[in-house]
Every structure is written in C-alpha cells, then in structure tokens.
Amino acid sequence: MKIAVLSGKGGTGKTLLSVNLASVADNAEYIDCDVEEPNGYLFFKPENIEIEKVNVKIPEVNQELCNGCRKCVDFCKYNALAYINEKLVIFDDICHSCSGCTLFCPQNALTEKEKNIGEIQRGISNGINITTGIMNTGEASGTSIIKNILKEDFNKKDITIIDSPPGSACIVMETIKDVDYCILVAEPTLFGVHNLNMVHELVNLFGKSYGVVLNKDFDGKNPAEDFCLDNNIKILGRIPFDSELGKINSEGIIAARENEKYKKIFSNILQRVIKEVEQGEAIINS
Amino acid sequence: MRIVIPVEEKSMGSNVSEIFGRTPYFLIYDKENKKEEFIENTASNSRGGAGIKAAQIVVDNKGDVLLTPQCGRNATDVIKGAEIKIYKTESRSVKENIEKFNTGTLLPLDNIHSGFHGHGEK
Numbered sequence: 001m002k003i004a005v006l007s008g009k010g011g012t013g014k015t016l017l018s019v020n021l022a023s024v025a026d027n028a029e030y031i032d033c034d035v036e037e038p039n040g041y042l043f044f045k046p047e048n049i050e051i052e053k054v055n056v057k058i059p060e061v062n063q064e065l066c067n068g069c070r071k072c073v074d075f076c077k078y079n080a081l082a083y084i085n086e087k088l089v090i091f092d093d094i095c096h097s098c099s100g101c102t103l104f105c106p107q108n109a110l111t112e113k114e115k116n117i118g119e120i121q122r123g124i125s126n127g128i129n130i131t132t133g134i135m136n137t138g139e140a141s142g143t144s145i146i147k148n149i150l151k152e153d154f155n156k157k158d159i160t161i162i163d164s165p166p167g168s169a170c171i172v173m174e175t176i177k178d179v180d181y182c183i184l185v186a187e188p189t190l191f192g193v194h195n196l197n198m199v200h201e202l203v204n205l206f207g208k209s210y211g212v213v214l215n216k217d218f219d220g221k222n223p224a225e226d227f228c229l230d231n232n233i234k235i236l237g238r239i240p241f242d243s244e245l246g247k248i249n250s251e252g253i254i255a256a257r258e259n260e261k262y263k264k265i266f267s268n269i270l271q272r273v274i275k276e277v278e279q280g281e282a283i284i285n286s
Numbered sequence: 287m288r289i290v291i292p293v294e295e296k297s298m299g300s301n302v303s304e305i306f307g308r309t310p311y312f313l314i315y316d317k318e319n320k321k322e323e324f325i326e327n328t329a330s331n332s333r334g335g336a337g338i339k340a341a342q343i344v345v346d347n348k349g350d351v352l353l354t355p356q357c358g359r360n361a362t363d364v365i366k367g368a369e370i371k372i373y374k375t376e377s378r379s380v381k382e383n384i385e386k387f388n389t390g391t392l393l394p395l396d397n398i399h400s401g402f403h404g405h406g407e408k
Contacts, residue, residue, distance in 0.1 A: 073342070079335025082342045084367040091360050094335045 001277055002160045002179040006203070008195020010037075010166040012187045013215035013239065016249055018163035019043040020256040020266040021273075022128055025159040029129035031149060033175045034165045035118060035142035038132045042252045046123025046130035053119050054133075054145045056097040057112040061088045065109035072101035072110060093140045118145045126257075129157060146174045159270075167195075168202040176203070181277050182210040183236065183269075186224035193223045200231065209280045211236040213269060234276070237269035287317040289387060290349035290370075292340075293380055296324040301378040306357045307337035314347055315384060337361030344370065353383050353392065362398050 005018045015032075019040050022030035032040040059072075059081075066088050073081045073088075080094035081101060092115065102110040118135040133149050135142035142165070150162075164175045176182055182203045186196045196212070203210045211234035214224055218241040228235050239245070245262060248255045255262035292309030293300040303309035308330045314323045325347060329339035337357070341364035344352055352365055352372045365372055374395040375383045386392050 076335075077333050079329065079332055079339040079342075082338050082345075082364045082367075084342075084345055084364055085369075087367075089364065089367060091335065091338060091363075094338065094360065096334075 001158065001181070001274065002162065003181045003183060003273055003277075004162040004164050004176045004179040005183045005185060006164045006172060006176065006199050007166055007185040007187075008168065008197070008199045009192065012166075012185045012192060012195075013213075014166070014185050015040050015043070015163055016215070016255075017183065017185055017213055017239065017266075017269070018161050019254050020262070021270050022159070022161040023126075023254050023256045024263060024267045024270055025161070027158040028161060029131065029157040029159075030161050030163065031131040031133075032163045033133055033146050033149065033171075034163055035133040035135040035145045035171075036165060038134055038163075040163050041121070041123075041130060041132050043254050044123075044125035044128065044130045045252075046121075046125045046132075049121050049123040051119050051121055052148070053116055054148050055114040055116050056095075056144045057099060058092050058095050058097065058115045059090055059099075059101050059110045060113045061090060062109045062111070063087060065107045066105075067107055067109075069106060071104050071106060075100050075104050096141075097144065118142060120145065120149055141171065143171050143174050146171060150175070150178065159274075168198045172199070172202065173206070176206060176208060179208065180280075181273055182208045183273060184210055184212045184233075185215050186212050186227070187216050188214070188218065188222040188224050188241075190223050193227045196224060196227060200233065209276060210234075211273070211276060214238045216241040236272045236276075237265065239265060287350045288348055289313075289315040289317055289351050289353060289384060290344050290347065291315070291353045291375070291380055291383065292327070293324070298322055298381060300380050302353070302355060302375045302380055302383060304355055306354045306361055307332075307340045309340065312340075312344065312347070313380060314349065317388070335360065338364055341365045344368075351387070353387055354395065356397075356399060357395060359398050359400050 005014045007014050022028045032038040080091045082089045117139045121132045123130050133145040165171045212228050213236050217238035256266045291313045292303035293311050293313045294303050309327050311324050329336045338360050341361040345368040353375050355375045372395040373392040
C-alpha cells in the first residue's frame with residue numbers, strides 16, 4: 001500500500017506526519033521525495049547507507065556537424081536550445097532530458113552527456129527502510145530523482161509512506177502518480193487553505209483517493225476544517241497544536257516512539273487510511 | 287538601426303510590456319526610416335524557456351538594440367550572444383522610451399534576474 005503525504009505549502013507538517021505514520025506501521029518503509037530539502041532522515045537517523053548517484057542526459061553539440069537547420073530548436077517544447085550567430089546554444093537547466101533533439105538531428109550533430117543532479121540514499125532505522133532523495137544545490141528540477149526512486153519495486157513492505165515535496169507542480173505529480181492514497185496535511189491558516197485548495201485540485205485531477213489531516217488543531221475556528229466541510233472532504237484525523245509535540249519534533253525525535261499519547265494519534269490516522277484504501281479496493285473489485 | 291521593445295498592444299500608443307519572455311508582441315522600430323512593425327511573440331505561451339525563445343525571435347528579426355524593463359539570465363545570454371545591446375526602459379510609454387533612447391538617456395540593463403522558473407517565465 002503506497003501512501004503519499006502532501007501539502008500545498010512547506011511547513012504544514014508533512015514530515016511530522018510521514019515519519020510518525022511509518023513509525024507506527026508494522027512493516028513499513030519511508031521515502032523522502034522532498035528532494036530540495038529532505039529532512040525525514042534527521043528523525044530516523046538511518047544506518048548502513050548506500051548511495052546511488054542520479055544523472056540525467058543533456059545534449060551536447062558538435063558545432064562542425066551542425067548545419068543550422070534548427071530542427072532541434074523547433075522541436076524542444078521547453079526551449080532549451082537557441083541558434084545564435086550560426087552557433088547552437090544549449091541551456092542545461094531548461095532541458096528536461098527527453099532526448100528528442102538528439103533523435104531528430106539529421107546531421108547527428110547532437111550527442112548526450114551525463115550530468116549529475118543528485119543522489120539517493122538508502123538505509124535502515126529500527127527495521128524501517130529509509131530512502132532519501134537529495135538534489136544538488138542549484139539544480140532546477142528534481143523530478144528525475146523521484147523517477148529514479150519510484151521506478152524501483154519499492155512495494156516490498158506492507159506500508160510505504162512517501163513524504164512528498166510541497167506544492168502541486170510536476171515534481172509532486174511524479175510523486176503521486178502510482179500511489180494508492182494521498183493524505184493532504186493542512187494547517188489552520190488562510191494561506192494554508194489557499195494551498196490546500198491547489199493540492200485538492202491536483203488529487204482530483206489524478207483521480208486519487210484522499211483525505212485531510214488537520215495539523216496544529218485547536219479549539220476555535222479552523223479555516224482548513226471549514227474548507228473540508230464545504231467541499232465534502234474526509235477528515236482523517238487531527239494533530240493537536242501542542243507545545244510538547246512541537247518540542248519533541250524540533251529535537252528530531254519521533255513523537256510516536258517517545259510517547260503513547262502521540263503513538264495513539266498517529267496509529268488511529270494510519271488505521272483510518274488503511275481502511276479507506278481497503279474499502280476503495282473493495283469497491284473497485286466488486 | 288532596429289530597436290526592439292516588448293509591447294502590450296500592436297500600436298505606437300502602447301505601453302511597454304512588464305515582462306520580456308511572455309510579452310504578447312514585439313515592436314521593431316526602424317530608427318532611420320521611422321517605420322514600425324509589430325510581431326507576435328510565439329514564445330508567450332511556452333511551457334518553459336519562454337525567455338530563450340522570445341530572445342531567439344528578437345535575434346531572428348535582426349534587432350540591434352532591445353529596450354525592456356527586465357530580462358532573465360537565459361534570455362540575456364541569447365541576446366548578448368547575438369551582440370544585441372539591452373537598455374532599461376524608464377517609463378511605460380513606448381514613444382517616450384524611443385525618444386529617450388534616441389537622445390542617449392537610457393541606461394544599459396545590468397540588473398539581470400535569474401528567471402522566474404516555474405513562477406511565470408519558465
């Protein structure tokens with residue numbers, strides 16, 4: 001069962017929820033796809049780390065073979081190539097590594113070179129497999145790193161918790177493409193609701209089953225809760241606005257491992273999600 | 287000399303477009319013949335790299351100078367690679383900027399931003 005944890009903006013509690021859900025599951029793995037700023041490893045402190053480098057293919061031109069036909073320039077939907085002063089110029093950061101220009105070049109003037117954009121670290125923490133995607137500082141897109149993480153047969157464990165990047169852009173789409181369920185984490189602010197709305201649209205577009213976990217929940221008016229009620233979105237659970245939890249979390253300790261009260265909160269959320277997925281499968285199979 | 291300006295509308299009364307890569311049109315003004323020509327910016331609805339494609343259009347239309355309020359790093363690489371000089375527009379009126387350029391009061395654009403990358407331009 002593959003469960004992605006998403007949120008429209010950073011800092012709503014994706015990692016808090018993800019690491020705790022993986023910790024309360026019986027047979028779990030945790031995958032950090034927030035490649036720009038992975039921090040799940042700070043909680044798990046995984047051991048026996050193996051590193052896999054992630055490279056992408058970038059075109060390289062032989063100017064002597066290039067006759068300026070511009071087939072590559074016209075083909076590239078991302079405009080990663082330009083032809084200036086009778087010379088082909090390639091913008092590595094814009095390239096999405098589709099190989100189209102190289103295939104289309106009638107002069108065979110383009111070849112591909114490897115460019116390292118980051119790495120994947122795999123380790124283990126208390127029996128939980130921990131995978132972390134890390135993008136090199138300064139790179140424009142980590143989508144390829146996520147593709148590399150998720151192309152593996154990563155469903156070896158019963159529960160796979162995927163800590164998604166924030167937002168609703170390509171990198172998030174790549175993360176949730178093949179998951180069984182999406183948990184949207186929401187914080188009780190208007191800004192949070194605006195971003196929740198964006199991921200809500202995304203999961204609907206992808207036809208995913210989903211529900212919301214209200215983080216920093218407190219007595220009083222919660223705009224995120226109102227949004228869920230107005231849009232008939234399932235509320236899977238609530239994480240209290242609690243200074244003790246905040247303190248434990250800020251020290252890089254997994255709250256569910258530390259304290260029975262928190263273990264119960266996260267176990268309940270996980271059980272609810274498992275039930276949702278199983279019910280969903282029952283409907284599909286009937 | 288061919289002066290290129292990103293513009294909002296196809297008229298000399300138009301304002302300068304605030305954005306280079308996704309401007310709807312370019313004005314190409316021939317300083318010597320005082321003739322204007324408007325071309326569509328086919329880069330404006332690009333998925334990404336709009337600045338690069340827009341700059342390619344400026345290059346292909348044989349601009350000599352570009353007057354723009356701003357220009358991203360990648361677009362600047364293309365423009366400067368073609369030895370086109372970039373000047374910073376000072377007001378919104380197209381006519382005013384052409385006059386200022388002609389009297390030599392516009393300054394070269396040296397504040398190049400790194401591109402919008404997923405938040406507009408790219």
